[in-house]
Amino acid sequence: MNVAKLSRTTTFRLTLIYSIFITACVIMLLGFVYWKTAREMTRRVDQVLELEKQDFVMASADSLPRRIEESIRRDQRHIYLYGLFTRDGHYVAGNIALIPPDLPGNGRIYQISLSSSTSLFPSRIARAELIRLSSGNLLLLGHDAQQLSEFREIMQGAFFWGGSLTVVMGLAFGFALSFGPLSRIEQIQRVCELIMRGDIKQRLPISRRRDELDMLTAIVNKTLDEIERLMSEVKSVCDNIAHDLRTPLTRMRALIHRAQQQANAQGPIFERVISEMDSLLLRFRALLRISEIENKQRQAGFKTVRLSDILEQAVAFFEPLAEDKSINLSLSIEEVAPIQGDGELLFEAIANLLDNAIKFTPSGGKVVARLCRGAGGARIDIVDTGPGIQASERAAVLNRFYRGTNNPSIPGFGLGLSIVMAIVRLHDFEFELGETESRNRVSIFCRSSTLHRFID
Amino acid sequence: MTRILTIEDDETTAREIMSELESHGYSVEWVDNGKAGLVKALDGNYDLVTLDRMLPSVDGLAIVTAMRRENIDTPVLMISALSDVDERIHGLRAGGDDYLIKPFAPDEMAARVEVLLRRKSRQSPQTVLHILDLELDLVARTVFRRKAKIDLLPMEFRLLEYMMRNSEQILTRTMLFESVWGYHFDPGTNIIDVHIGRLRRKVDGPGLPPLIHTVRGSGYILSERC
Numbered sequence: 001m002n003v004a005k006l007s008r009t010t011t012f013r014l015t016l017i018y019s020i021f022i023t024a025c026v027i028m029l030l031g032f033v034y035w036k037t038a039r040e041m042t043r044r045v046d047q048v049l050e051l052e053k054q055d056f057v058m059a060s061a062d063s064l065p066r067r068i069e070e071s072i073r074r075d076q077r078h079i080y081l082y083g084l085f086t087r088d089g090h091y092v093a094g095n096i097a098l099i100p101p102d103l104p105g106n107g108r109i110y111q112i113s114l115s116s117s118t119s120l121f122p123s124r125i126a127r128a129e130l131i132r133l134s135s136g137n138l139l140l141l142g143h144d145a146q147q148l149s150e151f152r153e154i155m156q157g158a159f160f161w162g163g164s165l166t167v168v169m170g171l172a173f174g175f176a177l178s179f180g181p182l183s184r185i186e187q188i189q190r191v192c193e194l195i196m197r198g199d200i201k202q203r204l205p206i207s208r209r210r211d212e213l214d215m216l217t218a219i220v221n222k223t224l225d226e227i228e229r230l231m232s233e234v235k236s237v238c239d240n241i242a243h244d245l246r247t248p249l250t251r252m253r254a255l256i257h258r259a260q261q262q263a264n265a266q267g268p269i270f271e272r273v274i275s276e277m278d279s280l281l282l283r284f285r286a287l288l289r290i291s292e293i294e295n296k297q298r299q300a301g302f303k304t305v306r307l308s309d310i311l312e313q314a315v316a317f318f319e320p321l322a323e324d325k326s327i328n329l330s331l332s333i334e335e336v337a338p339i340q341g342d343g344e345l346l347f348e349a350i351a352n353l354l355d356n357a358i359k360f361t362p363s364g365g366k367v368v369a370r371l372c373r374g375a376g377g378a379r380i381d382i383v384d385t386g387p388g389i390q391a392s393e394r395a396a397v398l399n400r401f402y403r404g405t406n407n408p409s410i411p412g413f414g415l416g417l418s419i420v421m422a423i424v425r426l427h428d429f430e431f432e433l434g435e436t437e438s439r440n441r442v443s444i445f446c447r448s449s450t451l452h453r454f455i456d
Numbered sequence: 457m458t459r460i461l462t463i464e465d466d467e468t469t470a471r472e473i474m475s476e477l478e479s480h481g482y483s484v485e486w487v488d489n490g491k492a493g494l495v496k497a498l499d500g501n502y503d504l505v506t507l508d509r510m511l512p513s514v515d516g517l518a519i520v521t522a523m524r525r526e527n528i529d530t531p532v533l534m535i536s537a538l539s540d541v542d543e544r545i546h547g548l549r550a551g552g553d554d555y556l557i558k559p560f561a562p563d564e565m566a567a568r569v570e571v572l573l574r575r576k577s578r579q580s581p582q583t584v585l586h587i588l589d590l591e592l593d594l595v596a597r598t599v600f601r602r603k604a605k606i607d608l609l610p611m612e613f614r615l616l617e618y619m620m621r622n623s624e625q626i627l628t629r630t631m632l633f634e635s636v637w638g639y640h641f642d643p644g645t646n647i648i649d650v651h652i653g654r655l656r657r658k659v660d661g662p663g664l665p666p667l668i669h670t671v672r673g674s675g676y677i678l679s680e681r682c
Contacts, residue, residue, distance in 0.1 A: 249559075254563070285642055289641065317647065320653075324650055324653075
């Protein structure tokens, strides 16, 4: 089960959306707490500065340097900033040597950053105001705001780690939650593949949870029950008709044959009747053959087979027929890996295709049986120079009893390709009617079509 | 006289088998159920058994298995409505000698019976087969007609070998396809006729008495009688 597949599940997406929402809520909550706390901390600092300001503004200009010195001495924690400067900015007293350039002298409180060169303290953030005194001198009052800055850093860390953790936890939770439903979907998918291959007896798994997925699979299972029942009814009706007619026909043929022998008759009537009955019997046999292949225990009897051997045998089998019709039948084989299949049925499929190709190709034409390496597996091509099947008829010729309109005079009853299709379906292969270099081509792709569709 | 036991629960089919085999000069005894069939088959007093695959009480597979367990090597022709290749394999593995699918043409059934009887009567394995002036050497893989060598393709050699081993017997197209090519479906075309035609042109050359004959409506026979 891969991550990409898990991340496409509805459960995962819902969990992800939910975790993003929760993360946003957490960040908003933290942001609100930060904003309120920072505002309160600033307000308190500013309040303290306002009280200090009132003290110093009331004092006389002469006593100011002394009061500043006293205040500095009292400030054991070094959190206050004091600076007295002449009107042109020269230092008079205090623990600040220079007026910070970004501090306007309008008596309002600003947040500033102090470097160690301008003050007697290490670099720090502070709230400060610059007051113009009645004497014209400038007084700088400040309060350390490092705590505020540290608080901001802590909150930023909390945003980052809190948010990341919520997202990561959300993703992990999403994957964990998706794993269960997805593994059930995969079980269902495996069963569906078996059903698609024709094993209609398979049913989708139902868990003990009785959740919405179980409700759905129960409905599908009921539908499959009904489909199976209808299919078996239709099939048994068809099979019974074919089977029941075959027995009396075989007996009739035997009786006519015996009558012919007893009468020692050579007349064409007997021959024609027997030949017509043989043709009828062949049709029934072909119909029952299709049903027999479709009924076959799914792929249970498959063995490792070499397609090159089968193709060689089939071509050798049809060679005399091609020669009799002056058709050049040739074989072209690329080495391919052995496959799992029913060798006898594959021979039957190839024999049907070769028989068709030779039957419909005019004298002097060419038929090529080709085994080549294709995408995903081997491919068997039967290519001929006959009139071919019109593109509009290609889907229809795969139906039982359909005969192409190109050569109505050639005998046949339109079941050969149905047998080929039944064999191809049993193997889960693919069949294609097409053209190659303006010649007719029928191809069997010897690869799992279900797997191929899935990969696509 | 050749004695054949027919174990078959369907009376019409049984009568067909009996009438066809009796017309070939065999004495046929019919039993319509598995139990009685098993007792008679275990007597071992028959030259051949035609055995229905599906029988009430004891089925055909059990009968043939019991016969082989008791070392009774009477040839068994299994007759079944189950045409699946797997069923055929089960039947043959259990000890059946040949497998015929219902409904069948009586002459096809008779032809198979004759081949089985002939196989039973053949004693030592031969390395050279002779029919009139036709000679087939199984070891040297050569064929001569009136001392003149005939070049055959491997499949033609196998076809001729099968026909010579079963000479003087009618061989249907299905029997030829099954025995020589080893496949069990209906090729549904005149392909077997074409193979026989090609073989015939090589074996029965101009001026030679024909050995391969067509039996109208049934199949072919390799016979020195015209």
